[in-house]
Amino acid sequence: METTTPSAGAQVRSPWRRLLGPTLTVWVGLAVLAITNGILREALLAPALGDGVAHVLSTLLLAAAVATVAALFVRRFAREVDRRTLLSIGGLWMVLTLAFEFGFGRYVVGKSWAVLLADYDVLAGRIWVLVPLTLLVAPLVAARYVERD
DSSP states (O other): OOOOOOOOOOOOOHHHHHHHHHHHHHHHHHHHHHHHHHHIIIIIHHHHEEEEHHHHHHHHHHHHHHHHHHHHHHHHHHHTTTTTHHHHHHHHHHHHHHHHHHHHHHTTTTHHHHHHHHTTTTTTTTTTHHHHHHHHHHHHHHHHHHHHH
16 A cells, blocks of 8 residues: 655655556556457357357456456556555446446447347346456456465
């Protein structure tokens, strides 16, 4: 956990001031990974395996990629950060992802809300909800793993 003892003219520096830039940069990289994952799912996996299997496989691959990127992020930028900040980073990644997914899907691509929400219907075999949940907890879980190094 980062703290700075205030002295004459010094400011207390929160971890967010130091981490906001890297957090947003990593999220942009994660967004590029997710878009690439979707393109590969539609171009390669769905024709070869069918939509259902392709959805599950690409969801699991993206969740694994998110976990890997989160571990690299924590190791490089947030090794000493407290649990609350790590959960906040994951929460920001999740909110930005959902805002992009639903905003872009609805207002740029023109998908209906029903189509956008269909990927979250676990009872229909759609497990996309794992990706936002992974985004939320990955920095926190990664920090526990990195601490053991």
